Amino acid sequence: MTTSTFTILLGGDLAITDRLRAELAGSRFIAADSGMKHAEELGVTPELWVGDFDSTDAALTARWPDVQRQPYPSAKNETDGEIATAEAISRGAERLIFAGAIGGERSDHLLQHFVHAMSLAERGLDILLTSGEEEAVPLLPGKKVLDLPKDSLFSIIGFSALEGLDITGARYPLKQFGLPFGSSRTVSNVAEGPVEFSLFAGRAIIIARPRDFSGA
Numbered sequence: 001m002t003t004s005t006f007t008i009l010l011g012g013d014l015a016i017t018d019r020l021r022a023e024l025a026g027s028r029f030i031a032a033d034s035g036m037k038h039a040e041e042l043g044v045t046p047e048l049w050v051g052d053f054d055s056t057d058a059a060l061t062a063r064w065p066d067v068q069r070q071p072y073p074s075a076k077n078e079t080d081g082e083i084a085t086a087e088a089i090s091r092g093a094e095r096l097i098f099a100g101a102i103g104g105e106r107s108d109h110l111l112q113h114f115v116h117a118m119s120l121a122e123r124g125l126d127i128l129l130t131s132g133e134e135e136a137v138p139l140l141p142g143k144k145v146l147d148l149p150k151d152s153l154f155s156i157i158g159f160s161a162l163e164g165l166d167i168t169g170a171r172y173p174l175k176q177f178g179l180p181f182g183s184s185r186t187v188s189n190v191a192e193g194p195v196e197f198s199l200f201a202g203r204a205i206i207i208a209r210p211r212d213f214s215g216a
Helices: 018-024 033-042 058-063 080-090 107-122
Strands: 005-009 028-032 048-051 069-071 095-099 126-130 135-139 142-146 153-158 162-170 174-179 189-199 204-209
Touching (some): 018 126, 033 080, 033 095, 048 080, 107 204, 135 142
Parallel strands (some): 005 095, 028 048, 048 069
Antiparallel strands (some): 135 204, 162 174, 162 189
């Protein structure tokens, strides 16, 4: 991993696992509002802390007096996470990891994270969303390989109809499959090790559960 990898600390759930630490190793960090709460557990110091700080309490602020803060008004046109993303890209980000992007109380934020991730992937950025327990990766036309533990669960959720979908390295492989929009056919597959995905047309999100072996 190079310093062109940035991790955006978001306010959702984050389980600190060995896999998560390995994924974040060597990354630069930017915190979005209450996402700063994860920095202490991770043992990292973000280079920037952005947001309207409406979900940051005084105690959290007091613990990080030396981190540069960039405040924004509550009445703004972007989420704190989107502002943090723009800052990372302006600093040379080529890979973005959104830690704390999955889970939490706001399902609207979760869905926005998914579509935002898709739009960033369409711009050529390498994207990972994670809660530590779950990971999500955009799947666009082309190939993608995920290094998943054997017998762990993963699903593909289509954000459109999918054409020419291949899945290899899974219990339920597919070859040149057409997935109708809204179909559940690609929910709850099981990795046999690293899984390769290939797609001819469409948009989807791969959601993996690297510590869930309930399908084994």
